[in-house]
Amino acid sequence: MAEIKSKKAAAPQLHSKTLKGLQSEVQSINRVALSVDCVIFGFDENKLKVLLIRSDLKKYQNKFSLLGDLVKPDEDLEESAYRILKQRTGMNDLYLEQVHTFGEVGRHPAGRVVSVAYCSLINVQHHKLKNLANDLHWHDVDSVKELLFDHKKILDACYKWLQKRVQEHPLGFSLLPSKFSLRELQNLYEAILNRKLDRRNFRKKFFSMDFLVDMGEEEKNVPHRPGRLYKFDYEKYERKKKTWSGIDF
Amino acid sequence: MAEIKSKKAAAPQLHSKTLKGLQSEVQSINRVALSVDCVIFGFDENKLKVLLIRSDLKKYQNKFSLLGDLVKPDEDLEESAYRILKQRTGMNDLYLEQVHTFGEVGRHPAGRVVSVAYCSLINVQHHKLKNLANDLHWHDVDSVKELLFDHKKILDACYKWLQKRVQEHPLGFSLLPSKFSLRELQNLYEAILNRKLDRRNFRKKFFSMDFLVDMGEEEKNVPHRPGRLYKFDYEKYERKKKTWSGIDF
């Protein structure tokens, strides 16, 4: 219960600015460069991959780097991320989500650059890379040791984010061909989570989720009994996801 | 398997910039104002509260707003958030975590302002508010209808984040006095999650976690049988949190 002060006591001063005043603050001083860095994951040869280029800065050409760019003044953050993805993959319907913003003062040698990290998942088979400039290539996530500036930190954050996220939402499917066998699906989860899963329990779990559709087809060109192919029913998932509470291995 | 191209085929052009070039890009064009907005949650009278002020912009003085400010050019993002917290609460050891960055082009009328949202949890009892200017007050989270600009969206995002986070990490304790009864703890969880929990199962769960220390004291001035007081053992939690996998109601 706040005691009522005597009339003499000064009311808390009301700080007040004009919009014009703020406009000049916003437009002159106190501005920073803002970039978006994309951590683009892929899955190939049963390994989780990340898409890297050599730094496009001469001085750092021996370092690998995430794909990123400065955000344009009239561009939403997500738009910026999609622009970067489109440039290199030609696709603009990719899975994309913001993960974290990195803004340490000294993180970039060109001055104050704050970077918003986005995570994207793409299907390595379906989407051949465009514009291979600057040595654009897939790298095994596990074998990435050092990156430009704080990009390793950004990658680590996104990798951890993915490991958690993939157990709460069915986003792994973005990394697979639209038709896949359960073995492929399990390999994917094992690669992301970095541990072995029990095959029978894995299958049971996914079937009980009831979002997999049997395509009535089988794998081809495998040197053993072929597995059935399934697709993920995104529509059914969208309808039911309200009552959905994760996969949880 | 990529086919090896004939020698005549142009190698992908290597885009290359100098650091100086980038420096001028970073320093002239392509800059945006960056702000930090803090969603500060409290817990009082068995309700989850959020700390709001009236907008300090004359034009919007009838709207409530989150606490925020522009990030200074030589200031880390977190530093900026702590500065804002310190200004209004006098404390600088508060729980603080980054949640999301909001950067839509049209979100701020003074121009392009990208805002990094931080979530903070404070104990309403221990930390009396400083500097009540601009009608600084606690508001029931549930009753907040409209806020300045996109601040309602930011609040909603942080509230959802908190609901999830509190089931994975023991951060609710930051909202309580250092000594609390299990009833208070349960009220807190019920307020955050917005549903009733079973009292016996709740107690069982927290005791089996084994991070609560019995203070050997009891509640005072309650019109009924007093409950025992506990504190949360942060040290023990820090030691054991590697093997910890959430609370999960």
Place this chain on the structure above:
DNA sequence: AAATAATGTGTTTATTTTACACAATAATTT
């Protein structure tokens, strides 16, 4: 002294998770 309002405590049941083995099948080798 009686009424009130909340504390403190355990067990049973249902659900979920884990561990685990063998027959069937297509391709490849002999």
Place this chain on the structure above:
DNA sequence: AAATTATTGTGTAAAATAAACACATTATTT
């Protein structure tokens, strides 16, 4: 064509976890 190989497909039992649920106890207030 028979044998070998590698992987698919399937079910059950045990263990762990979560959910449901009731009553005696204790300060305080009336």
